[in-house]
Amino acid sequence: MITLTGLQKIYQGEAGPVEALDNVSLTIEQGEIYGIIGKSGAGKSTLIRCINLLERPTAGKVIVDGQDMTALSETQLREARKSIGMIFQHFNLLSSRTVLENIAFPLELGGISRAEREKLVLPLLDLVGLADKKDVYPAQLSGGQKQRVGIARALASQPKVLLCDEATSALDPQTTESILALLKDINRKLGLTIVLITHEMHVIKAICDQVAVIEGGQLVETGKVFDVFTRPQSDTAREFIKAVINNKVPEALSRLLSEEPVAGGNVVVRLSFFGAATNEPVIAGLIRRFAVDANIISGNIDHLQDTPYGTLLIELSGEPEDVKNALKYLQARDLGTEVIGYVARHAYVAG
Numbered sequence: 001m002i003t004l005t006g007l008q009k010i011y012q013g014e015a016g017p018v019e020a021l022d023n024v025s026l027t028i029e030q031g032e033i034y035g036i037i038g039k040s041g042a043g044k045s046t047l048i049r050c051i052n053l054l055e056r057p058t059a060g061k062v063i064v065d066g067q068d069m070t071a072l073s074e075t076q077l078r079e080a081r082k083s084i085g086m087i088f089q090h091f092n093l094l095s096s097r098t099v100l101e102n103i104a105f106p107l108e109l110g111g112i113s114r115a116e117r118e119k120l121v122l123p124l125l126d127l128v129g130l131a132d133k134k135d136v137y138p139a140q141l142s143g144g145q146k147q148r149v150g151i152a153r154a155l156a157s158q159p160k161v162l163l164c165d166e167a168t169s170a171l172d173p174q175t176t177e178s179i180l181a182l183l184k185d186i187n188r189k190l191g192l193t194i195v196l197i198t199h200e201m202h203v204i205k206a207i208c209d210q211v212a213v214i215e216g217g218q219l220v221e222t223g224k225v226f227d228v229f230t231r232p233q234s235d236t237a238r239e240f241i242k243a244v245i246n247n248k249v250p251e252a253l254s255r256l257l258s259e260e261p262v263a264g265g266n267v268v269v270r271l272s273f274f275g276a277a278t279n280e281p282v283i284a285g286l287i288r289r290f291a292v293d294a295n296i297i298s299g300n301i302d303h304l305q306d307t308p309y310g311t312l313l314i315e316l317s318g319e320p321e322d323v324k325n326a327l328k329y330l331q332a333r334d335l336g337t338e339v340i341g342y343v344a345r346h347a348y349v350a351g
């Protein structure tokens, strides 16, 4: 649905040229929810605005629904943009118009009659849950309701793609959840391709199928959300993931850990379970097979796109040969096994 190839964007800043995008290439399939995450200044806004050519790339190609956006004239571009809706962090509603008039605005610009506009807008009001607010002005709406108006307005011209520019950043966590649920609902009901930018990993975790991590104008990692969460390749991805998946080593234990084996000491291991492996009684199997003890230090289980994912931090103790064999057994199973470090026996007792 969307292919970006070798995108480069150089701004002429006051202090000289700024390269906001550097050789960005990615493909977004029809019907996907694709998240782009990065820190402030990474180039997210520039990238999403290059998709509908609100920002013209300095070099590279933007293909949306088979059309080369960079090759279009201004008139053709205006037409092409009708199939690319956009919502914004600060909603950008017209304060002197009612909810219905705001949503109908793009249709009005397109020369569609009042009666026809109403016919198109009323089902959208239902879709975003604002049927009872159609004659209300934006000042009387909450942030979440304003974003619902923004979403309905973006859908008015029946786009194939919806671009979301930090659409939930101005909202509280509960409202964020409800807007994300609405976006997912629209994606499913209408088969709409959604591209969103965010600096919050929980947004990616909540609704995205695919994720791209951007840093300094470059994509440092792309992939399915499940793969990036369970096997991140870049430090940036790992850092973002830390914010939503708690698999930290407790501070009290981390102070006692050494990188080298401690004579007669214990091994601290982090196990990560994905999908079917979460149902396997790994610890029970371990203790049955080997003369080792496994002390569970911490653990959690979560769901990523309906697939269970869990981590368990354990301390293994026993004779060195038995511990070695137990580790081999874990490493041969369909789970992530990571030796975090070593600790003197009985030095750490999880509280």
Ligand SMILES: Nc1ncnc2c1ncn2[C@@H]1O[C@H](COP(=O)(O)OP(=O)(O)OP(=O)(O)O)[C@@H](O)[C@H]1O
Pocket (backbone or CB within 6 Å): 011, 012, 013, 014, 018, 019, 020, 038, 039, 040, 041, 042, 043, 044, 045, 046, 047, 199
């Ligand atoms: N119009 C502009 N002129 C000059 N430099 C710009 C312009 N717009 C953006 N930049 C620079 O380009 C880089 C990327 O900016 P961009 O707004 O795309 O990042 P971002 O990831 O969206 O950041 P944020 O999350 O803070 O909005 C930054 O260094 C920014 O200062």
